[in-house]
Each structure stands twice: as C-alpha cells, then as structure tokens.
Amino acid sequence: MHHEMFSILAATTADNTSVLSMGIDTVRQIFGPFGVEPGLLIAQIINFCIVAFVVYQFGIKAVLKTMDERNKKIADGLKYADDMKKKLADTEVQQAEVLKQASLEGKKVITEARDTAKALAEKVAQDATRQAEETLKKGQAAIALEHTQMLNELRREVATLVVSTANRVLGRDLTPEERARYNASAAQDMSKN
Amino acid sequence: MTLDRKQKDFAKKLARLSLDAGGQISAERVQAVLSSLGGQTVRARRALLKAYLHYLQIEDRRSRLLVEHAGEIAPAELDAMRDRLGKKYGRTLRLETRANAALLAGLRATVGDDIYESSVAGRLAALQSALL
Numbered sequence: 001m002h003h004e005m006f007s008i009l010a011a012t013t014a015d016n017t018s019v020l021s022m023g024i025d026t027v028r029q030i031f032g033p034f035g036v037e038p039g040l041l042i043a044q045i046i047n048f049c050i051v052a053f054v055v056y057q058f059g060i061k062a063v064l065k066t067m068d069e070r071n072k073k074i075a076d077g078l079k080y081a082d083d084m085k086k087k088l089a090d091t092e093v094q095q096a097e098v099l100k101q102a103s104l105e106g107k108k109v110i111t112e113a114r115d116t117a118k119a120l121a122e123k124v125a126q127d128a129t130r131q132a133e134e135t136l137k138k139g140q141a142a143i144a145l146e147h148t149q150m151l152n153e154l155r156r157e158v159a160t161l162v163v164s165t166a167n168r169v170l171g172r173d174l175t176p177e178e179r180a181r182y183n184a185s186a187a188q189d190m191s192k193n
Numbered sequence: 194m195t196l197d198r199k200q201k202d203f204a205k206k207l208a209r210l211s212l213d214a215g216g217q218i219s220a221e222r223v224q225a226v227l228s229s230l231g232g233q234t235v236r237a238r239r240a241l242l243k244a245y246l247h248y249l250q251i252e253d254r255r256s257r258l259l260v261e262h263a264g265e266i267a268p269a270e271l272d273a274m275r276d277r278l279g280k281k282y283g284r285t286l287r288l289e290t291r292a293n294a295a296l297l298a299g300l301r302a303t304v305g306d307d308i309y310e311s312s313v314a315g316r317l318a319a320l321q322s323a324l325l
Binding site for chain 2: 152155156158159160162163166167170171174176178179180182183184185186187188189190191192
C-alpha cells in the first residue's frame with residue numbers, strides 16, 4: 001500500500017490538475033474499501049473544527065476563566081487566612097501584653113486602694129477616738145459643773161436656812177438688856193474706828 | 194439748761210460757802226449767797242440754783258449722823274459717837290436716830306455716803322456671804 005501511495009505522490013508532481021483529480025480519485029480508491037468518503041471526511045473535519053471552536057469559545061474558555069477566578073479567590077482566601085493568622089497572632093500577643101499591663105495596673109490600683117482604705121480606716125478610728133475622748137471630757141466637765149452647781153446650791157440653801165433660823169431665834173430670844181449691851185459695845189467700836 | 198464744769202465747780206463752792214464753822218448749813222450764809230446771784234439771767238440762775246441745791250443736799254447728808262438701832266442705847270453713847278465721828282470728818286454732825294428691828298441688835302451709822310455697821314444682822318449677813 002505504501003508503494004502505491006508513493007507512486008501516487010510522484011504522479012502528483014507531474015501534473016497538478018490531473019494529480020488533484022487523480023488524487024481524489026486515488027483517495028477514493030484507497031479509502032473506499034474502508035468506507036471513508038473524502039467529502040464527508042472534510043465536512044466532518046470542518047464540523048469538528050466548528051464544534052471545537054464553539055465549545056472552546058463558549059465552554060472551555062468560560063470554564064477556564066471561572067477556574068482562574070476560583071483559583072485566584074482561593075489564593076486570595078488563603079492569603080487572607082494567612083494574614084488573619086498573623087494578625088490573630090499579633091493580636092494575641094498584644095492582648096497578652098494588654099492583659100499583663102492591665103493586671104499590673106489592677107494590682108497597683110488594688111494596692112493603692114488597700115493603702116487608701118487602711119489610711120482612711122486609721123483616720124476614722126483616730127477621729128472616733130478623739131471624738132469619744134472629747135465627748136468623755138465634755139461629759140466629765142458637765143458632771144463636774146453640775147456637781148459644783150449642786151454643791152453651791154446646797155451651800156446657799158444651808159446658809160440661807162442657818163441665817164434665817166438665827167435671825168428668828170435671835171430676834172425672839174434676845175432680851176432688851178442684851179440688846180442694850182450690844183448697842184453700847186457697837187457704839188464704842190464705831191467711835192474707835 | 195445744763196451746766197459746764199466751771200459752773201458746777203462754782204455751785205459746789207457756793208454750797209461750801211453756805212456752811213458755818215461747824216460744817217452745818219447756815220441760813221444767813223445761804224441768804225447771802227442767794228443775794229449775790231442777782232446779776233445773772235433767770236435761766237442761768239435757775240440751773241445754777243438747782244446745782245446749788247443739789248450740792249447743799251450733799252453737804253447736809255455729810256453733816257448728818259443717822260444712827261439706826263435695835264433695842265435701847267444710852268444718849269451718852271450716842272453723843273460720844275457723834276463727837277468722835279465729828280472730829281473724824283472735821284465738822285459738827287447733826288444726830289438723828291431711828292429704830293430698826295431688822296438689825297436684831299447693834300447699830301448702823303450713816304454719814305454722807307459712809308456707812309458704819311456693827312449689828313447682829315450684819316454679822317449674820319457676813320456669815321451668809323462667807324458660807325456662799
């Protein structure tokens with residue numbers, strides 16, 4: 001068969017027109033037994049090319065484009081995830097630092113609050129003690145004053161009672177002779193003075 | 194009308210001029226003083242006379258010995274007391290007596306603003322003051 005095909009090609013170089021017509025015929029002769037029709041073959045090839053073009057243009061190209069977009073999205077997502085991981089790590093570090101700082105400040109605030117509360121409690125206790133002492137002193141002074149006033153009142157009552165009683169007794173019991181003697185003695189005293 | 198200090202001193206001098214040698218107010222001297230005031234106006238003389246009367250009353254109180262007593266007292270004792278107090282004040286004192294039972298016993302003598310007291314009531318009052 002190869003030998004026949006070479007001979008055909010050689011004949012083609014001799015006369016193109018005749019060769020073409022001869023070629024088609026030869027092809028028909030060669031592929032005829034196999035049931036291959038050159039016209040149909042060419043038409044199928046053209047159809048195939050058209051279908052392939054259409055499929056590529058409207059199917060494969062769109063699919064490839066979609067795949068590229070998906071790949072890009074996936075890459076972006078992965079990159080975003082990496083960034084987020086990095087940011088999360090940084091945030092965790094910052095959060096840990098903030099928590100540490102907050103803990104230190106909290107301890108400091110608690111310490112200051114304890115000191116302040118302790119000082120305030122001491123001051124309140126001192127004030128209460130001082131007020132209690134002042135109240136005690138005032139109470140003692142009031143009691144002493146009341147005691148003194150009571151004693152003075154008692155002394156005044158006793159003195160008034162004694163003098164009143166003496167007045168009544170002397171006014172009633174002194175005899176005229178005793179009064180005269182007292183008067184004479186008083187006159188002499190006044191004359192001396 | 195009120196008197197100034199000079200006028201008051203003048204009235205005081207007039208009152209002293211109205212006393213006799215014994216320190217008693219003399220009617221003749223008072224008359225002489227009154228007659229010497231004729232040259233002043235009525236208003237000025239009225240104010241001066243009021244001041245003169247005031248100082249005469251003071252001099253009268255200074256010349257009076259008021260003796261309050263509870264019980265009897267011998268006149269001789271009173272006279273002796275008047276003489277001694279008269280010497281002390283440098284004038285003759287006019288004696289007045291008044292019974293005062295509140296004294297209980299003893300005397301209270303008053304010359305001017307001075308008071309002398311030697312009485313049972315006074316001693317009791319002193320006792321009361323000492324107890325208070």
